[in-house]
Amino acid sequence: MARLVIRNVVVLVVPEVGECRVEEARDIHVQDDRIVAVTPTGSQPGSQLDGRPGGDEPEVVDGSGLLAVPGLVNSHTHSPMVMMRGAAEDLAIEDWFNRRVWPMEVNLTPERVRVGARLACAEMLLGGVTTFVDHYFHADQIAAAAVETGIRADLAPTYFSSTEQDLIAAFDVTRELRELHPRITASLGPHATYTVSDDDLRRTAEIARAEGFRVHLHAAETDGQTQASIDKHGVTPVQVLERTGVLDAGALIAHGCGIREPDLAILERYADRTAVASCPKVYLKLAMGEVTPIKGLLKAGVKVGVGTDGAAVHNTLDVWEAIRMVALTQKQRENDAEWMTLSDTLRLATRGSAAAAGLSRQVGVLEPGYQADIALVDLSAPHNQPLHDPRAAFVYSVRAADVVTVLVAGTVVVRDRELTTMDLQEVLADAQSLAHTLVDLSAGGSIQHYNP
Numbered sequence: 357m358a359r360l361v362i363r364n365v366v367v368l369v370v371p372e373v374g375e376c377r378v379e380e381a382r383d384i385h386v387q388d389d390r391i392v393a394v395t396p397t398g399s400q401p402g403s404q405l406d407g408r409p410g411g412d413e414p415e416v417v418d419g420s421g422l423l424a425v426p427g428l429v430n431s432h433t434h435s436p437m438v439m440m441r442g443a444a445e446d447l448a449i450e451d452w453f454n455r456r457v458w459p460m461e462v463n464l465t466p467e468r469v470r471v472g473a474r475l476a477c478a479e480m481l482l483g484g485v486t487t488f489v490d491h492y493f494h495a496d497q498i499a500a501a502a503v504e505t506g507i508r509a510d511l512a513p514t515y516f517s518s519t520e521q522d523l524i525a526a527f528d529v530t531r532e533l534r535e536l537h538p539r540i541t542a543s544l545g546p547h548a549t550y551t552v553s554d555d556d557l558r559r560t561a562e563i564a565r566a567e568g569f570r571v572h573l574h575a576a577e578t579d580g581q582t583q584a585s586i587d588k589h590g591v592t593p594v595q596v597l598e599r600t601g602v603l604d605a606g607a608l609i610a611h612g613c614g615i616r617e618p619d620l621a622i623l624e625r626y627a628d629r630t631a632v633a634s635c636p637k638v639y640l641k642l643a644m645g646e647v648t649p650i651k652g653l654l655k656a657g658v659k660v661g662v663g664t665d666g667a668a669v670h671n672t673l674d675v676w677e678a679i680r681m682v683a684l685t686q687k688q689r690e691n692d693a694e695w696m697t698l699s700d701t702l703r704l705a706t707r708g709s710a711a712a713a714g715l716s717r718q719v720g721v722l723e724p725g726y727q728a729d730i731a732l733v734d735l736s737a738p739h740n741q742p743l744h745d746p747r748a749a750f751v752y753s754v755r756a757a758d759v760v761t762v763l764v765a766g767t768v769v770v771r772d773r774e775l776t777t778m779d780l781q782e783v784l785a786d787a788q789s790l791a792h793t794l795v796d797l798s799a800g801g802s803i804q805h806y807n808p
């Protein structure tokens with residue numbers, strides 16, 4: 357049994373309701389992959405441990421002067437798109453898809469996806485992200501990168517409505533990924549309600565129900581998509597999800613900025629198995645007009661998580677940045693500075709994102725029984741000082757580079773701001789040598805056309 361103690365740390369406590377708080381001078385006791393106790397520093401955890409007197413001394417991580425927070429969860433991303441960082445700028449959503457991203461994705465190969473995913477995992481781990489919820493092609497390669505780097509991932513092999521063969525291959529990979537590794541879970545990944553037919557969504561929902569998968573997809577990304585769906589089919593994207601059985605099976609909906617008031621009543625009926633991932637930097641950058649209606653979703657009992665989406669539009673996989681954007685855009689949307697308080701935001705970023713990952717009983721809080729997915733943050737830099745409220749630092753001033761040490765499933769994967777599982781220089785060199793081949797549009801063609 358591997359034991360580890362994070363000694364003398366400040367712990368962020370996020371209750372299910374009410375104010376979040378910090379507790380000073382705590383020890384976090386870890387055994388194997390789990391937190392077994394959080395005690396006043398120096399005191400013994402008692403009977404939760406294996407109870408073998410004189411057993412091996414635990415590994416000690418000095419947490420003095422550091423804030424321990426639940427490892428961040430990136431609740432919606434396409435990790436290998438880091439390879440397109442900065443290659444599709446100043447474009448509206450139609451051109452972003454049709455003139456840049458989908459033509460670039462003609463160039464996807466297993467190797468290019470793996471190299472991108474390794475870079476993405478490096479970026480996320482160094483920034484305190486311990487879980488990412490991914491939606492992309494060649495997901496077996498992303499899984500390999502996640503296993504290698506020590507991060508946790510929920511992976512949805514992505515498909516459009518195309519050939520029978522492609523669909524079956526995506527279903528098969530999803531089944532294989534589920535069995536791969538304790539840190540890997542899998543979801544079914546139809547791209548969106550406007551790129552996958554109702555028949556294929558129905559088939560997806562049937563497999564999801566029969567085999568216990570969730571469905572992770574894009575829906576109602578903009579109000580324009582919602583209006584187009586009504587004009588073409590007479591129903592909103594949320595109604596499409598209901599009539600095809602996707603909501604009944606359990607869904608993670610990316611974005612949902614076009615969710616309308618009547619849709620909320622539908623989502624409420626499936627609230628126990630529905631989550632929405634909000635990635636607001638993307639909505640601002642693509643001038644999408646709306647952000648996720650988080651207040652209405654939470655009122656309907658739907659869980660909401662925070663994500664970055666792919667770096668081809670978000671430019672980073674920095675979840676701190678995404679959390680800040682959620683707080684800011686929600687205050688603006690509701691025209692209410694007292695909404696989306698520090699505690700509201702912290703709860704979304706931790707418990708909400710864990711639920712969006714389908715891991716609400718495993719990660720997202722620092723309590724006994726949960727996985728030891730922990731980020732230790734140094735708040736001593738000028739941009740965090742003087743420190744009147746660590747919760748305010750978490751939401752508004754912490755940078756990814758303030759993360760010092762990261763554990764996933766009890767294993768130290770970042771120590772003193774360095775990855776323990778991979779050679780960052782090699783990861784960067786591989787990405788730099790291949791990135792130009794991915795963004796090269798000279799071959800022509802496109803994997804899909806945006807016309808919701």
Ligand SMILES: [Zn+2]
Pocket residue numbers: 432433434574610665666
């Ligand atoms: Zn997306």
